[in-house]
Amino acid sequence: MEAISAVLPGLAASATGDPGNGFPGGMFVGNMMASIGINPSVLMKIGVTLTIIASVFGFLSNAWEGITQISKFFSDNLVSSATIRSTDEAYVYLMKWLYNHKISTDSRLFGVTCRKNQMNPNYRQHTRWYGQDPVEDTETDGINILEDDLGPRLKYTAAPGFYHFFYKRRLVLMQRKLKDDYYGFEEPDVDLTLFTFGRSPLTLRTILEEARLEYLMEQRSSTLLHTVVASYPPTWALGAPRPSRKLDSVIMKEADKEKLLKDMQDYLKPSAKKWYHKHGLPYRRGYLFYGLPGAGKTSLTLALASELCLPIYCLSLVSNYMADDVLMTLFATLPKRCIILLEDIDSAGIDRQSMSGVGIYTAMASNNDEDDEDDEAEDIRKREEKKKMASLKQNSFVSLSGLLNAIDGISSHEGRILIMTTNYRELLDKALIRPGRVDMEVHFGNADIEILEGLFKAVYSDEEDLPGFVRGSEKMTQGERKQKHTEKLEKLAQEFGARVPSDKFTPAEVQGYLLSHKSDPEDALDALDDWLKSKLNEIDLLEQSEKKAKERLERATEKKIKELQKKKRDRLKEERKEKEEEEKEQKEKEEKEKEEKEKKEKEEKEKKAKGEGEKKEDAEEKGGEKKDKENDEKTCSEEKSKMVNDISEKLTNGVTDHGSEAPNGTAEVAS
Numbered sequence: 001m002e003a004i005s006a007v008l009p010g011l012a013a014s015a016t017g018d019p020g021n022g023f024p025g026g027m028f029v030g031n032m033m034a035s036i037g038i039n040p041s042v043l044m045k046i047g048v049t050l051t052i053i054a055s056v057f058g059f060l061s062n063a064w065e066g067i068t069q070i071s072k073f074f075s076d077n078l079v080s081s082a083t084i085r086s087t088d089e090a091y092v093y094l095m096k097w098l099y100n101h102k103i104s105t106d107s108r109l110f111g112v113t114c115r116k117n118q119m120n121p122n123y124r125q126h127t128r129w130y131g132q133d134p135v136e137d138t139e140t141d142g143i144n145i146l147e148d149d150l151g152p153r154l155k156y157t158a159a160p161g162f163y164h165f166f167y168k169r170r171l172v173l174m175q176r177k178l179k180d181d182y183y184g185f186e187e188p189d190v191d192l193t194l195f196t197f198g199r200s201p202l203t204l205r206t207i208l209e210e211a212r213l214e215y216l217m218e219q220r221s222s223t224l225l226h227t228v229v230a231s232y233p234p235t236w237a238l239g240a241p242r243p244s245r246k247l248d249s250v251i252m253k254e255a256d257k258e259k260l261l262k263d264m265q266d267y268l269k270p271s272a273k274k275w276y277h278k279h280g281l282p283y284r285r286g287y288l289f290y291g292l293p294g295a296g297k298t299s300l301t302l303a304l305a306s307e308l309c310l311p312i313y314c315l316s317l318v319s320n321y322m323a324d325d326v327l328m329t330l331f332a333t334l335p336k337r338c339i340i341l342l343e344d345i346d347s348a349g350i351d352r353q354s355m356s357g358v359g360i361y362t363a364m365a366s367n368n369d370e371d372d373e374d375d376e377a378e379d380i381r382k383r384e385e386k387k388k389m390a391s392l393k394q395n396s397f398v399s400l401s402g403l404l405n406a407i408d409g410i411s412s413h414e415g416r417i418l419i420m421t422t423n424y425r426e427l428l429d430k431a432l433i434r435p436g437r438v439d440m441e442v443h444f445g446n447a448d449i450e451i452l453e454g455l456f457k458a459v460y461s462d463e464e465d466l467p468g469f470v471r472g473s474e475k476m477t478q479g480e481r482k483q484k485h486t487e488k489l490e491k492l493a494q495e496f497g498a499r500v501p502s503d504k505f506t507p508a509e510v511q512g513y514l515l516s517h518k519s520d521p522e523d524a525l526d527a528l529d530d531w532l533k534s535k536l537n538e539i540d541l542l543e544q545s546e547k548k549a550k551e552r553l554e555r556a557t558e559k560k561i562k563e564l565q566k567k568k569r570d571r572l573k574e575e576r577k578e579k580e581e582e583e584k585e586q587k588e589k590e591e592k593e594k595e596e597k598e599k600k601e602k603e604e605k606e607k608k609a610k611g612e613g614e615k616k617e618d619a620e621e622k623g624g625e626k627k628d629k630e631n632d633e634k635t636c637s638e639e640k641s642k643m644v645n646d647i648s649e650k651l652t653n654g655v656t657d658h659g660s661e662a663p664n665g666t667a668e669v670a671s
């Protein structure tokens, strides 16, 4: 209080009830406060407390700044760190490493998931929302290793926060942080940062390299499958690794398989790239797998990817987010060596005519045939067939030119293997499958005898799955057992191949049947007749209904052809009639014109003739006059000369008339 009194003597004096000793006006303020019921000493205490608090805060904030500076100095100079973003594949390596080393599960902070299959992009998004990681938890064919009889078990993984663990006796700190610039309508990114003490990044590098190697080595026994996540923009996302599929497990003509594998191996040789470039060729290779559904196109792709240790990037053109620019970006972000799989390429409905990107089939289905006057029966048949297909197809926002650009445009990556699959090769545009885009085609059909036997042997190849198959095997060595197993299996496979009609069933159908007897090959042969009977019956019914549908289609097509032909005939008839009428009119017109001309000519002739006659008459008249005149003149001159003669005679003879004297008489004649 003394200290306060020293600072504010007036107020202090008033607080102590000594109004006379304060600062000027202090007593007045004290009295005022007292008059409105405020105790100045209480106010004083509050003021003092606030001052102390403010001083403490000021001190602390300075101290915090100091700590921040120290920690910055510390982290800049004494700590190494590595940050990995969840969009990077390295993030998956690290999370897998953490999971394998049980680091995240020991933590106090954990997230919970009962994820079964992270292949589903929506699921990935969902789990990431809660800070979960794409840690693989599937074993074979999507069977969850953490599943019990009731369903998937819970699994614990690290949630966002700070963790620590020891790696080779060194303390490593780990921070998992959701990115700040997350607006809620997109998938949140996670930054994962590792710290170690000391300036050397060696420990962190070792961890990351170990994680990468561990992951990739593990993946050697599986196939990495990337699919497109419908994020904005759509990007590639690594799905749950698929167990490797052995090439032997795909049953097809051995020669075809070997040829294909060799072609791919040659292409992937390091020297191949140079060769392509030396010859001015883009370093790309494309394959078309076409044929019946369930004949092994996808299986072969998976097996080839396992054999060649290549990741698969699987793309469907039929999705509402897929468009030309998206496709281009996805192709441009492919790694250097991979298989890009375009499945069911026909289902996108891409055709030359759909350059706009709208499905050709829909366009064709709505096409008005009234306008189409092409009476080529074959063309119509093809169109009808395509129209029938249209009902099965979906629209695609990808245009043919967009697809072609993505496949081999300038921005398209070199070094990749493109595999396109289709069930309807005949519906594909020729530009899409021309050499250079598709370098090799492989046909997949129904199972022939070779495939039937192969499928049988493949299903029952492992003698451990069939304990009682070789009789008396208990007394045999493993080698003997194996040999007996192979011999017996070979025989049964031949019998199976001989009994099942060739080219009637797809490999998938045959495999399906064999799997329903997977523990007993002999049983499979015993029940074969029944299966064949029901299956052939099914096929018969199907064929019949297909035949009927085909006949209906043919009848409709014939009808349409006839209608169009009749239409054309009628039109031709009409045209001919019109032409004839035109010709007739023309003829009449010409005749009329001719007549008129003739008439005119005649008239002219007549006129001319008439004119000439008149002229002649005139001339004649003129000639007569002239003659008359000449005659007159002649007569006159004759008379004149006669008179002259008479007069000269008279003069000569001296005979004169009384009444007329010679000069007068001469004068008269002359007049």
Ligand SMILES: Nc1ncnc2c1ncn2[C@@H]1O[C@H](COP(=O)(O)OP(=O)(O)OP(=O)(O)O)[C@@H](O)[C@H]1O
Pocket (backbone or CB within 6 Å): 249, 250, 251, 252, 292, 293, 294, 295, 296, 297, 298, 299, 300, 422, 423, 444, 507, 508, 509, 511
């Ligand atoms: N040639 C084959 N060898 C071994 N298994 C096969 C063969 N063909 C089909 N299968 C089996 O049949 C199933 C379907 O095969 P797959 O998916 O490879 O056929 P697909 O031709 O790609 O069919 P779709 O055209 O419908 O995609 C798989 O389980 C596969 O193991």
